[in-house]
Amino acid sequence: MSGAEANAGALPSGSTIGIIGGGQLGRMLAMAAARLGYRTIILEPDVNAPAGQVANSQIVAAYDDPEALDQLAMLCDVVTYEFENVPVAAVKALEARMPVRPGSKALEVAQDRLLEKATARDLGAETALFAPVATRADLDAAIAVTGLPAVLKTTRLGYDGKGQAKIVRPEDADSAFAAMNGQMAVLESFVHFESEVSVVAARGISGEVRAYDVTENIHRNHILHTSTVPSGLGAEACAKALDIAAGLGRHLDYVGVFAVEFFAVRDGAGHRMLVNEMAPRVHNSGHWTEAACAISQFEQHIRAVAGLPLGDPARHSDCVMENLIGEDVARLEALAAEPGAVIHLYGKSEARPGRKMGHVTRIAPKK
Amino acid sequence: MSGAEANAGALPSGSTIGIIGGGQLGRMLAMAAARLGYRTIILEPDVNAPAGQVANSQIVAAYDDPEALDQLAMLCDVVTYEFENVPVAAVKALEARMPVRPGSKALEVAQDRLLEKATARDLGAETALFAPVATRADLDAAIAVTGLPAVLKTTRLGYDGKGQAKIVRPEDADSAFAAMNGQMAVLESFVHFESEVSVVAARGISGEVRAYDVTENIHRNHILHTSTVPSGLGAEACAKALDIAAGLGRHLDYVGVFAVEFFAVRDGAGHRMLVNEMAPRVHNSGHWTEAACAISQFEQHIRAVAGLPLGDPARHSDCVMENLIGEDVARLEALAAEPGAVIHLYGKSEARPGRKMGHVTRIAPKK
Numbered sequence: 215m216s217g218a219e220a221n222a223g224a225l226p227s228g229s230t231i232g233i234i235g236g237g238q239l240g241r242m243l244a245m246a247a248a249r250l251g252y253r254t255i256i257l258e259p260d261v262n263a264p265a266g267q268v269a270n271s272q273i274v275a276a277y278d279d280p281e282a283l284d285q286l287a288m289l290c291d292v293v294t295y296e297f298e299n300v301p302v303a304a305v306k307a308l309e310a311r312m313p314v315r316p317g318s319k320a321l322e323v324a325q326d327r328l329l330e331k332a333t334a335r336d337l338g339a340e341t342a343l344f345a346p347v348a349t350r351a352d353l354d355a356a357i358a359v360t361g362l363p364a365v366l367k368t369t370r371l372g373y374d375g376k377g378q379a380k381i382v383r384p385e386d387a388d389s390a391f392a393a394m395n396g397q398m399a400v401l402e403s404f405v406h407f408e409s410e411v412s413v414v415a416a417r418g419i420s421g422e423v424r425a426y427d428v429t430e431n432i433h434r435n436h437i438l439h440t441s442t443v444p445s446g447l448g449a450e451a452c453a454k455a456l457d458i459a460a461g462l463g464r465h466l467d468y469v470g471v472f473a474v475e476f477f478a479v480r481d482g483a484g485h486r487m488l489v490n491e492m493a494p495r496v497h498n499s500g501h502w503t504e505a506a507c508a509i510s511q512f513e514q515h516i517r518a519v520a521g522l523p524l525g526d527p528a529r530h531s532d533c534v535m536e537n538l539i540g541e542d543v544a545r546l547e548a549l550a551a552e553p554g555a556v557i558h559l560y561g562k563s564e565a566r567p568g569r570k571m572g573h574v575t576r577i578a579p580k581k
Numbered sequence: 582m583s584g585a586e587a588n589a590g591a592l593p594s595g596s597t598i599g600i601i602g603g604g605q606l607g608r609m610l611a612m613a614a615a616r617l618g619y620r621t622i623i624l625e626p627d628v629n630a631p632a633g634q635v636a637n638s639q640i641v642a643a644y645d646d647p648e649a650l651d652q653l654a655m656l657c658d659v660v661t662y663e664f665e666n667v668p669v670a671a672v673k674a675l676e677a678r679m680p681v682r683p684g685s686k687a688l689e690v691a692q693d694r695l696l697e698k699a700t701a702r703d704l705g706a707e708t709a710l711f712a713p714v715a716t717r718a719d720l721d722a723a724i725a726v727t728g729l730p731a732v733l734k735t736t737r738l739g740y741d742g743k744g745q746a747k748i749v750r751p752e753d754a755d756s757a758f759a760a761m762n763g764q765m766a767v768l769e770s771f772v773h774f775e776s777e778v779s780v781v782a783a784r785g786i787s788g789e790v791r792a793y794d795v796t797e798n799i800h801r802n803h804i805l806h807t808s809t810v811p812s813g814l815g816a817e818a819c820a821k822a823l824d825i826a827a828g829l830g831r832h833l834d835y836v837g838v839f840a841v842e843f844f845a846v847r848d849g850a851g852h853r854m855l856v857n858e859m860a861p862r863v864h865n866s867g868h869w870t871e872a873a874c875a876i877s878q879f880e881q882h883i884r885a886v887a888g889l890p891l892g893d894p895a896r897h898s899d900c901v902m903e904n905l906i907g908e909d910v911a912r913l914e915a916l917a918a919e920p921g922a923v924i925h926l927y928g929k930s931e932a933r934p935g936r937k938m939g940h941v942t943r944i945a946p947k948k
Contacts, residue, residue, distance in 0.1 A: 224914045227926050245612055248635050251913065251926030251939065268615050270634050505875065508923050508944055517917060526920035530897050530944065546618065547591045550884060553893035556875050559594050559618030572618065577875055577897065 223419065224521040225291055227251030230270075231519060232290035234277055234304070236263030238560035238570065239496050240296040242504070244269040246512035252520065257286055264560045265296070278304040287311045294470060294519045298324040298494050299371055315419075315469040315519045320494035323466060327369045327400045327491070334489040337465055339458045341489050342477070343403035353391050356401035357384065363404040366390045368397040378436070380404075405488055407477035411445050411452075413459040414500035416471045416514045418524045423460045426511065426527045428452040429499045431475070437568065441499045441535040443506065447478055451485040462492060471515035473497030498570070502535040503527070505556035505575035531577040543571035554578060590786065591888040592658055594618030597637075598886060599657035601644055601671070603630030605927035605937065606863050607663035609871070611636040613879035619887065624653055631927045632663070645671040654678045661837060661886045665691040665861050666738055682786075682836040682886045687861035690833060694736045694767045694858070701856040704832055706825045708856050709844070710770035720758050723768035724751070730771040733757045735764045745803070747771075772855055774844035778812050780826040781867035783838045783881045785891045790827045793878065793894045795819040796866045798842070804935065808866045808902040810873065814845055818852040829859060838882035840864030865937070869902040870894070872923035872942035898944040910938035921945060 225231075231247050233240045236258025244254040244265050254269040259276050266272035275282035278301040286293060292313045295305065298321060305318040323329050331341045345356035347366060357364060362384070368377035377397070379390035391399075410433065415425035430445035431438055445452070459474040466472075475490040500511035509517075509525030517524055538545070543565050549557050559572035592598075598614050600607045603625025611621040611632050621636040626643050633639035642649035645668040653660060659680045662672065665688060672685040690696050698708045712723035714733060724731060729751070735744035744764070746757035758766075777800065782792035797812035798805055812819070826841040833839075842857040867878035876884075876892030884891055905912070910932050916924050926939035 227910055227913050228928075228930055241615075245615065245635070248608075248612065248928060249925050250917075251910065251928055253634070253928070267620070267637050268612070268635050508872065508921055522914060523918040525917065528920070530946070543594055543618065546594050547889060550617075550892065551890040553895070554875055558616050561595075561615060561618055561620070563595055579897070 225252065228253065229291040229520070230255060230289060231516065232257065232286045232293035233265065233269070233296055234258075234286075234293065234300050235296035236260060236265040236272065237296060238264045238562075238572075240265030241268055241560060242501075242510075242512040242558075243294070243296060243496065243515060246510060247516045249513065250516055250520070250522070252516065255286065255289055257282055262563060264562060267561050277301055280307075283307055292519055294515070295321070296495055316466070316472070316494050317469075320466045320468050320472065324492055324494045325370055327367055328398075330491060331400070331402075331489070333465065334458070334462070334492075337458070337461045339461070339489045340486055342405050345401050347391070347394070347399040347401050350388075350391050353387055353401065357381070357387065360401050360403035365402050365404060366394060366399050367402065368394055368399050370397065376436075405477045405479060405490075407488070408480045408485065409446060409478045410475065410490070411447055411455060411478055412441075412473050412475045412497065412499040413455050414471060414473045414497055414503070414511050415456070415459045415463060416511075416518050416524050416527075417463040417468045418518050419469050419521050421464070422524060423463050424514070424524045424527050425456050425459060426500060426503055426507065427529055428455055429502070431499050435568070437539060437570070438498045438537055440537070441502055443502055443529065443533055448484060451478060451487055454485075454487045458487065458489060466494075468494070470494075470518045471496045471500070471511050473499060475499070498537065498573075499535075501558070501573050502533045502575045504558065505535075505577050506531040506533040529580065532580050533575050533577045535573055535575040537570055538572040538574060540565050540567045540569055540571065549574050552576070592619065595620065596658040596887070597622060597656060598883065599624065599653045599660035600632065600636070600663055601625075601653075601660065601667050602663035603627060603632040603639065604663060605631045605929075605939075607632030608635055608927060609868075609877075609879045609925075610661070610663060610863065610882060613877060614883045616880065617883055617887070617889070619883065622653065622656055624649055629930060631929060634928050644668055647674075650674055659886055661882070662688070663862055683833070683839070683861050684836075687833045687835050687839070691859055691861045692737055694734055695765075697858060698767070698769075698856070700832065701825070701829070701859075704825070704828045706828070706856045707853055708769075709772050712768050714758070714761070714766040714768050717755075717758050720754050720768065724748070724754065727768050727770035732769050732771060733761065733766050734769065735761055735766050737764065743803075772844045772846060772857075774855075775847045775852065776813060776845045777842065777857070778814055778822060778845055779808075779840050779842045779864065779866040780822050781838060781840045781864050781870070781878050782823070782826045782830060783878075783885050783891050783894075784830040784835045785885050786836050786888050788831070789891060790830050791881070791891045791894050792823050792826060793867060793870055793874065794896055795822055796869065798866050802935070804906060804937070805865045805904055807904070808869055810869055810896065810900055815851060818845060818854055821852075821854045825854065825856060833861075835861070837861075837885045838863045838867070838878050840866060842866070865904065865940075866902075868925070868940050869900045869942045871925065872902075872944050873898040873900040896947065899947050900942050900944045902940055902942040904937055905939040905941060907932050907934045907936055907938065916941050919943070 504510035
């Protein structure tokens with residue numbers, strides 16, 4: 215499709231974008247949409263969710279409520295989603311009536327760790343060794359494929375370390391299998407990575423892909439702790455990661471922002487880049503773009519969804535983003551006193567342990 | 582007051598800030614408040630106003646509606662306003678019950694051009710020559726003070742060139758006087774300025790003042806067209822402007838962001854800096870701060886109002902802000918294609934001629 219054809223479909227200012235999901239990602243998307251003059255409607259069952267507070271309105275209903283989906287279709291010009299566990303059937307029902315960006319294809323792949331890894335492999339990317347595990351016998355066969363240590367993960371609905379069990383010795387297998395609660399799982403070889411990095415990229419309706427600089431991520435208790443840009447990774451490894459991400463975007467006929475997480479494994483003077491997972495949405499490891507780029511990942515996603523030209527993903531600053539988890543949010547006043555610290559809180563009333571309450575991005579002139 | 586005492590009063594995240602006025606300034610304040618985890622309630626009679634769309638809620642009532650003010654006082658922890666024509670009596674009524682930042686003193690001065698100029702003079706700042714005009718005879722006396730050409734302005738409720746009449750020759754006096762419609766007016770000598778500049782500064786509850794870089798402004802049809810940073814003004818003239826602004830802030834016991842507009846008049850190798858007017862609020866000539874600084878004027882105002890430490894006003898980029906007036910908003914798609922262009926639209930449904938619909942800030946690396 216030519217750029218001219220694609221742009222013919224750009225939403226005029228004042229149009230309405232529906233967002234399925236009302237968390238902090240939806241909140242930041244709604245604010246980015248507002249800055250471009252778009253109205254937003256959130257579909258979210260929690261009446262106190264972060265996104266509803268800043269959107270034009272909220273439909274308070276389950277993500278797959280047929281009446282709510284009908285309402286969304288009637289009121290919106292285009293629909294997007296802010297998390298990958300939206301029921302595929304709901305998105306397919308909407309897709310039959312109106313543009314949904316990104317569509318159900320990316321959702322199906324991202325919801326299934328096996329399909330996700332197989333897709334990455336099919337596109338020529340490396341991943342950890344893996345094997346499917348439906349039964350206890352499968353697990354023994356899988357260990358023979360991956361070796362130990364390995365990590366057993368449910369194929370669906372896991373995030374931030376939930377639904378995972380590590381197997382270090384063969385005798386850990388029973389309890390790990392039990393922890394899956396009968397759900398379909400995948401065993402993945404434990405990767406001795408030097409660093410974890412991610413690519414946050416956008417694909418426009420014209421097929422153009424624009425990626426932000428590769429981000430280096432540190433996790434604590436399976437939750438993202440910091441994202442640092444520039445990463446410590448060499449130019450060749452970064453190029454490899456960007457290339458894999460672009461290929462995935464094309465393969466999925468993706469429209470919007472997505473993230474691909476990688477393990478960077480030392481290999482001589484360079485690195486092997488193993489795809490860990492992909493997220494069909496704006497991503498925590500891209501929050502720094504709001505502070506260090508003219509166009510944030512949130513605006514970039516809205517631009518793609520609205521059929522506008524993608525923005526320039528260039529950075530004006532170096533930065534480190536730190537997640538504010540649970541009681542970290544009480545540090546507001548101290549953080550506000552730090553020069554160069556850009557604070558972003560999500561409007562969540564209860565600071566439960568492990569809950570993402572906000573983030574702070576510390577910017578500094580580019581080196 | 583010491584910083585420690587001041588900071589003891591900082592609002593915790595989750596507190597509620599009331600904003601009187603629902604225009605684009607209120608909209609951008611509400612979004613900045615949300616990013617700091619604060620809730621916002623807008624008091625605004627227009628149900629479709631820009632701010633209500635992104636705030637937690639809106640009280641749809643006149644700015645001086647006693648019941649609405651009572652509701653605002655009960656629901657909010659602190660109240661601010663987004664435009665200078667809020668009835669002073671309404672702010673005084675709230676002040677008796679709760680913190681209102683900035684308070685009624687700044688409002689009274691800013692609402693009266695005569696008092697505004699007299700205040701600037703009292704603080705040792707220069708202004709244009711001026712004289713009060715209540716009667717037709719006053720106007721002749723005033724012309725003797727200011728000389729011609731001069732500009733006759735109502736003392737109250739004028740903005741964007743409304744309520745103004747230029748007097749070039751004595752025979753223009755009758756029609757200019759008639760144009761005031763019997764309202765109290767002030768005659769100001771016409772200033773042959775080299776440039777118009779403004780200072781956007783914040784004063785915190787500890788008394789600390791932090792100013793953004795001096796901005797050079799170009800008006801078209803009495804409406805701000807562009808703001809450019811850095812300005813073309815020398816360091817000495819900039820320092821003088823910043824000093825006058827800080828003095829005004831202190832004199833008014835101001836808390837929040839305010840703007841002072843100056844005429845820079847060539848004087849040998851340097852400039853005389855004449856105070857034109859002050860605005861007790863975030864200001865159009867500070868919109869660039871959102872694109873070129875870590876902490877925007879909107880967040881800076883919210884920080885001051887919430888009793889948080891003020892943010893660093895340093896710029897990471899050079900920039901030019903351009904207002905999008907009326908049908909300019911239809912340029913959305915072309916603007917989105919420009920690298921480095923940060924677009925901000927206000928969610929106004931009708932693009933009337935002369936109406937501020939949004940702005941675009943073009944950023945570039947600092948020279």
